[in-house]
Amino acid sequence: DAMAAQAILLCLTGLLSTLIFPPAMCSIGCPNGFTLIDFDEFSGVESPLPPFYRGLEWTNLFVIDVSRYPESGYTTALSSGRNVGVNGYGNFMSISAGISSSLEAFSIKSFVAAAAWNNDLQLSMTGERSGLRVHNKTITLQVKSATNVVLDWRNIDKISFKTFGGTAATLGHDDTHFGMDNLCITTGSEEPQELVYKCDYWGDPQLIQFPKAAGSIASSTWCQITGSSVLYQSSYVLINVVNSGSQRGDIVTSFAMTFYNDDNISLCTLTPSDMTGIPQSCGPDVRISKTGYDLNVAYRKAPFSAWIRYSSWGGGHYKFTLFAT
Known part of the structure; x- marks a missing residue:
C-alpha cells in the first residue's frame, strides 16, 4: 500500500x-x-x-x-x-x-x-x-x-x-x-586494511570536504604530489605533511601539527617524535592521548580533532583522519 x-x-x-x-x-x-x-x-x-x-x-x-x-x-x-x-x-x-x-x-x-x-x-x-x-x-x-x-x-x-x-x-x-x-x-x-587510495587523508565533510574516490565508503583526497603540502589550516590549527611518491600511492612520511591560541601565538608543534615517545604537553586546551602507535588530538578552542596512526607499510607512514567536533 x-x-x-x-x-x-x-x-x-x-x-x-x-x-x-x-x-x-x-x-x-x-x-x-x-x-x-x-x-x-x-x-x-x-x-x-x-x-x-x-x-x-x-x-x-x-x-x-x-x-x-x-x-x-x-x-x-x-x-x-x-x-x-x-x-x-x-x-x-x-x-x-x-x-x-x-x-x-x-x-x-x-x-x-x-x-x-x-x-x-x-x-x-x-x-x-x-x-x-x-x-x-x-x-x-x-x-x-x-x-x-x-x-x-x-x-x-x-x-x-x-x-x-x-x-x-x-x-x-x-x-x-x-x-x-x-x-x-x-x-x-x-573494509580496506591497507592503503588503497592515493593518500592517507580522511575528513569529516563538516570539517573539510575531500573529493570522493570511486567506490569508497569514506571521503579521501588525491594528493598526487611529492614534498610538503598543507593538509589543514585554520585560525587555531596548521597541519603540514610531507608526501613521498610510491608505486602504491602517495604516502605521508612526516608531519608537523601546530596549535595557536586566540592571539595567534604558537602553543606547540606535534611531530612524529611525539608518536614514538611521550607526547609533549600543549596546554590545558589541547587534549593529547597516545595508545600504541595511535595519537589522538582534540583542541577545545577549535571544532577539530585528529586521529593519527603509524603504519610500517611502505617503509613507514602516517594515516590522518580529521573530524569536526
Missing part, C-alpha cells in the same frame, strides 16, 4: 535518521559496500553469539529464535528469518575492532530494532575511535513498533549499546532487553 511504499522509499534513501513503522516494513537489503547480518545462520533457540564473528569482536550479544518469546518485541524487530540479536540480560553490549579482531575499523549503516518488554525503552549508542567518543545517539524503542535506526557511522573501532528506563508492556516482564535485526555493517575484506 502507499504507506509501505513510502516507508521503503525512506528506508532506502535514509532521509530520516530514525523511522517508526509496523514490524519488518524496513526489511530491505544493505547498500553497496555493506554486509547484511541477520543472525539466521545460527541454530538453537537462545545462545551467545561467538565472541569473534565476521572479523569483529562481539560482547554480550545473544541470538534468539523469536518463537521462544512470541509475545515479546523480538517478533517486532524480526525482519527476516527467525533470529534476532539481543543484548544479553538487558545489559551493556558492544561491537568492536582492534587487537583481538582481524579489522582495524568498521562502519555501521543501520539496523532494525524494537524493545523486548518495556515501552519507551531508551537505547543509547556510542561510537568510538581509539578510545575517543566520536558519535552518540539515544533513541526510544517500543514493543509493538519496529524502528529502523540509520546511523551511517564511518570508520569507527567500537560501538556500544546501553538500554535503560521504559515501562512494562504487561507481558510478564519488566526488563531492558532489545532486539536487533538486519544489521548493515562493513566486515571482512569489504
Whole structure:
C-alpha cells in the first residue's frame, strides 16, 4: 500500500535518521559496500553469539529464535528469518575492532530494532575511535513498533549499546532487553586494511570536504604530489605533511601539527617524535592521548580533532583522519 511504499522509499534513501513503522516494513537489503547480518545462520533457540564473528569482536550479544518469546518485541524487530540479536540480560553490549579482531575499523549503516518488554525503552549508542567518543545517539524503542535506526557511522573501532528506563508492556516482564535485526555493517575484506587510495587523508565533510574516490565508503583526497603540502589550516590549527611518491600511492612520511591560541601565538608543534615517545604537553586546551602507535588530538578552542596512526607499510607512514567536533 502507499504507506509501505513510502516507508521503503525512506528506508532506502535514509532521509530520516530514525523511522517508526509496523514490524519488518524496513526489511530491505544493505547498500553497496555493506554486509547484511541477520543472525539466521545460527541454530538453537537462545545462545551467545561467538565472541569473534565476521572479523569483529562481539560482547554480550545473544541470538534468539523469536518463537521462544512470541509475545515479546523480538517478533517486532524480526525482519527476516527467525533470529534476532539481543543484548544479553538487558545489559551493556558492544561491537568492536582492534587487537583481538582481524579489522582495524568498521562502519555501521543501520539496523532494525524494537524493545523486548518495556515501552519507551531508551537505547543509547556510542561510537568510538581509539578510545575517543566520536558519535552518540539515544533513541526510544517500543514493543509493538519496529524502528529502523540509520546511523551511517564511518570508520569507527567500537560501538556500544546501553538500554535503560521504559515501562512494562504487561507481558510478564519488566526488563531492558532489545532486539536487533538486519544489521548493515562493513566486515571482512569489504573494509580496506591497507592503503588503497592515493593518500592517507580522511575528513569529516563538516570539517573539510575531500573529493570522493570511486567506490569508497569514506571521503579521501588525491594528493598526487611529492614534498610538503598543507593538509589543514585554520585560525587555531596548521597541519603540514610531507608526501613521498610510491608505486602504491602517495604516502605521508612526516608531519608537523601546530596549535595557536586566540592571539595567534604558537602553543606547540606535534611531530612524529611525539608518536614514538611521550607526547609533549600543549596546554590545558589541547587534549593529547597516545595508545600504541595511535595519537589522538582534540583542541577545545577549535571544532577539530585528529586521529593519527603509524603504519610500517611502505617503509613507514602516517594515516590522518580529521573530524569536526
